Amino acid sequence: MPLAIVPVALFGLVIGSFLNVVAHRLPDRRSLVKPRSACPSCATPVKPYDNVPVLSWLLLRGRCRSCAAPISARYPLVEAGTAALWVAVAAVHHADTTKLVLGLALVTILVPLALIDFDRQILPNRITYPAFVAGMVLGFAIDPAGQPDRLLAAAIAGGTIGLVALLMPRGMGMGDAKLLAVLGVFLGSSVAVAVAVALVSGTLVGAIIVGRVGMAAGRKTAVPFGVFLALGGVVAVLAGEPVVEWYLSTLG
Ligand SMILES: [Zn+2]
Numbered sequence: 016m017p018l019a020i021v022p023v024a025l026f027g028l029v030i031g032s033f034l035n036v037v038a039h040r041l042p043d044r045r046s047l048v049k050p051r052s053a054c055p056s057c058a059t060p061v062k063p064y065d066n067v068p069v070l071s072w073l074l075l076r077g078r079c080r081s082c083a084a085p086i087s088a089r090y091p092l093v094e095a096g097t098a099a100l101w102v103a104v105a106a107v108h109h110a111d112t113t114k115l116v117l118g119l120a121l122v123t124i125l126v127p128l129a130l131i132d133f134d135r136q137i138l139p140n141r142i143t144y145p146a147f148v149a150g151m152v153l154g155f156a157i158d159p160a161g162q163p164d165r166l167l168a169a170a171i172a173g174g175t176i177g178l179v180a181l182l183m184p185r186g187m188g189m190g191d192a193k194l195l196a197v198l199g200v201f202l203g204s205s206v207a208v209a210v211a212v213a214l215v216s217g218t219l220v221g222a223i224i225v226g227r228v229g230m231a232a233g234r235k236t237a238v239p240f241g242v243f244l245a246l247g248g249v250v251a252v253l254a255g256e257p258v259v260e261w262y263l264s265t266l267g
Contacts, residue, residue: 023105024098028068030123031097035090038130040063042139056084078242097126100249107253113158118252120153121201125245128194138190143197150200161203169199172206191240198248205255209247217243 036047050059065071072091079086099121108114124146132138147169154162173196180187199206206221219241225233251258 019105019109020102024102027098027101029257030065030101031094031126032068032090033062033124034061034097034126034130035093037127037142038134040236041127041141042131042135042137054079054081054084054086057082068098078118079190093126093130096122100126103253108254113161114252114256116157117150117153117201120149121252122249124197125248129242129245132190132239136239137176138188138194138241140190140193142189143193146197147200150197154200165200165203168203169196170208172196172210173253187240191244194241194244198244198251202248202251202255204259205251208255208258209244209251212247212250213243216246 017162033047036052040047050060051064053059054061054132056079059079062080065075065080069091072086072088075086077086078084101119104118104122105115108118124142128138131142132137150165150169151162152166173192176187176195177189177192180192195206195210198209202209217238220238220243221233224237227233
């Protein structure tokens with residue numbers, strides 16, 4: 016296992032580099048493959064040797080090679096963060112193929128969703144719909160016996176929040192409901208842990224923001240709920256099952 020960490024981390028870095036492109040281009044319906052990445056300041060295409068995840072940003076000290084315009088630290092952070100997520104999922108679930116595959120797929124989907132929701136307050140159907148289909152197909156292919164539970168979790172989680180979104184359109188949107196259906200189809204009953212983490216972290220961060228800038232300004236700067244659902248999804252992938260088992264044991 017310790018040796019396998021290196022290829023998993025390297026692959027996670029490459030995936031993270033692609034997820035940066037997805038978060039940057041997909042909301043504008045631009046191609047994810049063409050053209051090559053270019054500097055937003057001087058439009059010079061990024062050379063392949065300047066496009067190595069994390070390393071290039073460090074060597075260039077966060078600046079474009081041609082015009083020295085600053086390159087956001089978010090790019091290497093997303094790459095390193097994706098690699099860390101892949102290593103964490105592999106470390107926790109390496110003995111269970113179903114959880115390993117579903118976990119890796121889900122955290123990979125959640126990274127661009129969180130970034131796009133943070134940037135633009137939308138959770139694009141062009142990610143949530145194919146993600147739901149991918150979760151159904153993967154679950155059915157690897158673990159057909161567990162499929163009814165996951166579909167039930169998707170229906171309950173997506174349906175409940177969909178109803179909340181319809182009744183209280185200010186709090187949550189249909190994008191959140193669709194993301195919850197995605198979380199349900201990948202996580203099964205652990206989706207409850209994702210919801211709990213999202214509610215607690217969202218309330219906490221909301222209170223901190225309101226405390227610092229006041230109620231009126233706080234409402235405008237509020238972090239969208241999809242970001243917290245994504246965080247909850249990651250926690251549920253890594254620790255969902257033990258938390259659900261612990262909770263059920265307290266019920267006797
Ligand atoms: Zn430049």
